[in-house]
Amino acid sequence: MKSLLSSRSVLWFLFLFNLVVAVVAPFVVDGAQGVVTAVGMGAVALGARIGLLRDDARRLGTGR
Template sequence: MKALLSSRPVLWFLFLFNLTVALAAPLIDDSAKGIATGIGMAVASLGAGSALYQGRGQRA
């Protein structure tokens, strides 16, 4: 399972999907729940993005 989650296509999907939800959630739900969802998804997106950035040097 770890090999699947750390593959580049899955990391790109997680990064882009979580970033999209993080941007859209506060616009769709204008309450504390929408803002909290946006923050949580932004943190998940940053995690996937940092994994992509760290793996960049190893694959070159």
């Protein structure tokens, strides 16, 4: 499972999908539920983006 979640294509999908949902959720879902959904999906998108940045750093040889 770890190798699947660390593949670049899955990370890009997680980043883009969750970012779109985080932006759209407050307009589709009313009230606090929309805000909480946006924050949660934004956190997942941020985590996927950090994973992509770490992968890029490893490929360039500048990361750990």
